[in-house]
Amino acid sequence: MDNIKNISxxxxxxxxxxxxxxxxxxxxxxxxxxxxNVDDNLINAINRIxxxxxxxxxxxxxxYKYNPSITKDEFKDQVxxxxxxxxxxxxxxxxxxxxxxxxxxxxxxxxxxxxxEINYSRMIGNDKIETWTEVKIxxxxxxxxxxxxxxHSKTVIDWDPDSGMLVGDATxxxxxxxxxxYDDAISLKRNNxxxxxxxxxxxxxxxxxxxxxxxxxxxxxxxxxxxxxxxxGDHVKNETYSGNTKINExxxxxxxxxxxxxxxxDKTITFYSSxxxxxxxxxxxxxxxxxxxxxxxxxxEELLNEKKNNLKKPKLIxxxxxxxxxxxxxxxxxxxxxxxxxxxxVSSFVLLFIGIIISAIFxxxxxxxxxxxNTKIDDYNNDRKNRLRKLKTDNYKRYINQK
Numbered sequence: 001m002d003n004i005k006n007i008s009x010x011x012x013x014x015x016x017x018x019x020x021x022x023x024x025x026x027x028x029x030x031x032x033x034x035x036x037n038v039d040d041n042l043i044n045a046i047n048r049i050x051x052x053x054x055x056x057x058x059x060x061x062x063x064y065k066y067n068p069s070i071t072k073d074e075f076k077d078q079v080x081x082x083x084x085x086x087x088x089x090x091x092x093x094x095x096x097x098x099x100x101x102x103x104x105x106x107x108x109x110x111x112x113x114x115x116x117e118i119n120y121s122r123m124i125g126n127d128k129i130e131t132w133t134e135v136k137i138x139x140x141x142x143x144x145x146x147x148x149x150x151x152h153s154k155t156v157i158d159w160d161p162d163s164g165m166l167v168g169d170a171t172x173x174x175x176x177x178x179x180x181x182y183d184d185a186i187s188l189k190r191n192n193x194x195x196x197x198x199x200x201x202x203x204x205x206x207x208x209x210x211x212x213x214x215x216x217x218x219x220x221x222x223x224x225x226x227x228x229x230x231x232x233g234d235h236v237k238n239e240t241y242s243g244n245t246k247i248n249e250x251x252x253x254x255x256x257x258x259x260x261x262x263x264x265x266d267k268t269i270t271f272y273s274s275x276x277x278x279x280x281x282x283x284x285x286x287x288x289x290x291x292x293x294x295x296x297x298x299x300x301e302e303l304l305n306e307k308k309n310n311l312k313k314p315k316l317i318x319x320x321x322x323x324x325x326x327x328x329x330x331x332x333x334x335x336x337x338x339x340x341x342x343x344x345x346v347s348s349f350v351l352l353f354i355g356i357i358i359s360a361i362f363x364x365x366x367x368x369x370x371x372x373x374n375t376k377i378d379d380y381n382n383d384r385k386n387r388l389r390k391l392k393t394d395n396y397k398r399y400i401n402q403k
Contacts, residue, residue: 118243125235325355
């Protein structure tokens with residue numbers, strides 16, 4: 001640091017200087033510029049000191065970037081394999097797809113470490129048992145009476161005000177809302193340890209606006225509160241808290257994402273993932289249907305209509321048996337109450353029993369028909385699925401071999 005103190009302006013002799021790129025020095029007193037023979041390490045060290053003199057809530061102290069663990073070509077190969085695995089991709093996809101170049105997107109994730117001092121107030125409730133005794137008096141015809149003590153109890157909540165102060169530190173992270181579409185692929189919990197430090201000039205290009213600082217402060221405050229608050233009662237209500245938060249340090253982690261667009265029959269599907277492990281491919285957009293989609297739909301409708309027609313007769317007999325069973329059940333009740341005619345009584349009971357038997361037989365037939373057609377539809381769908389999967393796999397192998 002002695003070398004830094006010895007640098008002075010040749011024009012005015014001031015030590016109030018600023019060192020820029022390539023050793024160009026600017027005097028902040030007279031605005032003169034001159035060159036000195038200093039190495040890059042010294043220049044970077046001075047620039048770093050100058051940067052950190054700025055407001056800690058607006059200046060990023062340090063940053064690094066996760067380096068991709070796979071190449072763009074490897075990501076493209078993974079997407080092609082992914083298309084072969086998922087059922088949603090049609091069988092003809094490898095014959096007609098158009099792929100864009102793989103795009104690398106750098107997502108700066110801002111990490112803020114801050115300190116919060118929080119005042120809170122609330123009502124704490126504790127369950128307690130209230131008991132009381134009720135005197136029950138029973139009077140008898142002879143004029144005497146009997147007194148009985150009946151004990152009762154119930155749970156009530158005893159509310160008390162509670163307030164206090166919490167102090168703590170927390171580290172939170174946030175990235176720009178323009179990357180929200182990639183939310184399911186963005187995470188700081190990476191397995192890849194291959195990182196590279198970011199130069200100060202790159203850090204200076206990252207813009208920190210007031211709204212972002214406000215969001216980070218609120219998140220720090222909420223995190224400190226959640227991590228330090230305790231709940232001594234059984235219940236809590238009317239909880240409020242507020243406090244002062246100071247961001248002490250800002251750092252940034254750059255997470256690389258890969259993105260690839262696929263165009264198929266005027267539809268665009270986007271595939272994206274973290275470029276470093278774990279690589280989990282996500283997608284946005286819908287695939288066009290299979291070529292036989294309309295034929296498949298019509299065939300399923302035909303099977304359903306056939307099933308419906310075959311069920312009409314057994315359902316009709318089943319419902320008639322139920323209705324007649326109910327009728328004879330009512331008749332049996334009426335005859336059993338109003339008449340002593342054994343023949344009619346027994347006849348109504350027999351007809352009721354026959355109605356129940358017929359209903360059970362045709363209900364079983366309905367279930368059999370239903371199962372038969374459901375099996376037909378399942379078998380048809382499985383055969384079609386296996387046929388399309390094999391066709392797509394064959395197309396995938398041919399596509400890869402032609403690359």
